[in-house]
Amino acid sequence: GAGVSQSPSNKVTEKGKDVELRCDPISGHTALYWYRQRLGQGLEFLIYFQGNSAPDKSGLPSDRFSAERTGESVSTLTIQRTQQEDSAVYLCASSVGAFAGGMDEQFFGPGTRLTVL
């Protein structure tokens, strides 16, 4: 069956440019998460969506980062005026959501590898 997909798989950009990363969650999953994974590090939480609202944006590193979600579907993470420290793998995950009851497994996409030159 279809899992979480992300595009592009790789993105190389120049410092100062804006980038948009896309996530297509599993159909029917109401919760969607963005994480960042720097080289050799664990995953850092960025933002959580329940439906199209974002109750928790606490992980966004700066106001250059924003995200939106259309209904219970596609989400885009936008990074404006990219910096070299933004280079990382950006991972998206989806889950059944707040009404799952008990443990709510997150399913991850393959990630977008962002390199800022």
Place this chain on the structure above:
Amino acid sequence: QKEVEQDPGPLSVPEGAIVSLNCTYSNSAFQYFMWYRQYSRKGPELLMYTYSSGNKEDGRFTAQVDKSSKYISLFIRDSQPSDSATYLCALPNAGGTSYGKLTFGQGTILTVHP
């Protein structure tokens, strides 16, 4: 201090060895304890999870939680080259506005050589 601490390794063992991977955490509110496996250039996938304290076994894998010492472990018996991956412990928030948010350890890179 990080909320979840995990030794990044790397860990290299011969095929057939028993592997022990560990994490410590600081927030006693965590109720579920997860282990994710991440192959190179792939997203993490849930390997197994436990609820509260105790052990859980699934084939060659055993997850163990000691809430009194805030210590979680993953044991791999009869390790195989296909087990070579990064193993991440992850603890989800139980509720509130951060429902489901996972706090990850740094990940331990494991290599099992034939």
